[in-house]
Amino acid sequence: MxxxxxxxxxxxxxxxxxxxxxxxxxxxxxxxxxxxxxxxxxxxxxxxxxxxxxxxxxxxxxxxxxxxxxxxxxxxxxxxxxxxxxxxxxxxxxxxxxxxxxxxxxxxxxxxxxGEGVPDIDLPTDDYRPVGQQFTGSTIVNMSHEQYLAAMLDGPECLLNFAHVRMTDFFLGDVRKEHGRLVLERGAVWTTQILPSNFVVDYPLIVRTEVPVQGGSIRVDLLSEDETPLISLAIASGANRRGTTSLCWRGFVHAEVPAKAPLRWRTARVWHKAPFTVNSLIDGSAVAALLEAPSRDLHAARPPRLIPVSAVV
Ligand code: FES
Incomplete structure (x- = not known):
């Protein structure tokens, strides 16, 4: 369904x-x-x-x-x-x-x-406008589609990584609905090789996750603290067989370089290294430990009607 x-x-x-x-x-x-x-x-x-x-x-x-x-x-x-x-x-x-x-x-x-009959919903907003090199890929993860979408809101750090960045679980505001997706922002920090930044009071980066309510793709953006986009990523997800989820994605690095970006992040840009990783292997212990919080809004935002796909005309 x-x-x-x-x-x-x-x-x-x-x-x-x-x-x-x-x-x-x-x-x-x-x-x-x-x-x-x-x-x-x-x-x-x-x-x-x-x-x-x-x-x-x-x-x-x-x-x-x-x-x-x-x-x-x-x-x-x-x-x-x-x-x-x-x-x-x-x-x-x-x-x-x-x-x-x-x-x-x-x-x-x-x-x-x-869906039933002719489409009665517009195609999700065309908001992915890449510049320069794109990084693409696909995989199948051992997790149900519903759980994947929920984890993308509750703990995206279990599902993907931005190079040299650590996502935190500090939410910057409440979940909101925009363009058919649930949107949530959380603070992020540059990783350091000297001290583990487990306790921070300042968030120089923002990770914005947007999860589709009714079709479309997942959107994830890494932003500077003034919300200048640094990296954008679109992930198509779908329920595959036996409780697994198919993923394919595309992403790119924006032209802006934040003033406080560490040297290794700048160097990776110059060498066109992949700026993010979408996990093919997901740590079940980490997912199990996630608090089920923002994803509750996802269930509430869904239309009440679910149809078996086999009934589609
Ligand atoms: S099975 Fe397809 S043409 Fe016969």
Whole structure:
């Protein structure tokens, strides 16, 4: 089950017109691909003929061709348009169709609409505007999607790291809702190699986490104390099989360099070292120790209606 909405499922550049991409989301198996003009499509990853995954097929001019008997499906409608062994002029029965999902792109991700009927919610705000080099990646973590979103509010330091920065659990204000996400800021400090900065009274950095309520991607920003953005990161997350969560992300370093930034942080910029890490292995002890506080607002902010994805038209 999932909350109806536009859910980010893959990096835009991971979806192409050569190789179909299989993704799993909230119990649903999907296949993503593009046509030669670059338009992205999403179909249920199951051939209506003999249930073979369509991701094992190939992209052709008319759509996606199943690898088993060669039926071809139109990306937009899911309709079967070609069956190799039909007689000339013999029509393809309309019931031979794969389920098609609305697709839209924004923030560098391919979003798929999971909900009833036509989309009645706008695509989440296009607020990711990278400059310079981007750092991208993907993984699957051994944690449920719900728990991942909750931990992103309660303790993002369990899920990701900014190089040479330590996030604290000191909240700078209350959770608020903006652009379909719950937003929370916490203080952060530069790490020191001399003294562990476990007790600090001053927060020269801010980590802002934004967790989607109804579709979209997670957003995390590292800001200076005057809220100048230093690093921005967008993470697409989705429920994979057996209680795991698929992640893919993209992030970049802004042009500004804070006056008090340590030399090693500046040096890492010059050498284009990754400014953040999204954890593939998550410390269960650390997550279990998190206080369940801001994430309570996430549950409250959700619309009451949850639908099984299998009921999606
Ligand atoms: S299983 Fe796909 S065409 Fe037969």
């Amino acid at each position: 999932t909350t109806p909405g536009w859910w980010a499922m893959a990096l835009c550049e991971a979806v192409n017109d050569k190789t179909p991409l299989a993704v799993a989301f909230a119990g649903e198996e999907l296949v993503l691909f593009r046509n030669a003009e670059g338009q992205a499509f999403a179909l249920e990853d199951r051939c209506p003929h003999r249930r073979v995954p369509l991701a094992l097929g190939r992209v052709v001019a008319a759509g996606l061709q199943c690898g088993y008997h060669g039926w071809t499906f139109d990306g937009a409608s899911g309709r079967c348009t070609q069956i190799p062994n039909l007689r000339t002029n013999e029509p393809v029965p309309p019931r031979y169709a794969a389920r098609a999902f609305p697709v839209s792109e924004g923030n560098g991700f391919v979003h798929v609409w999971l």
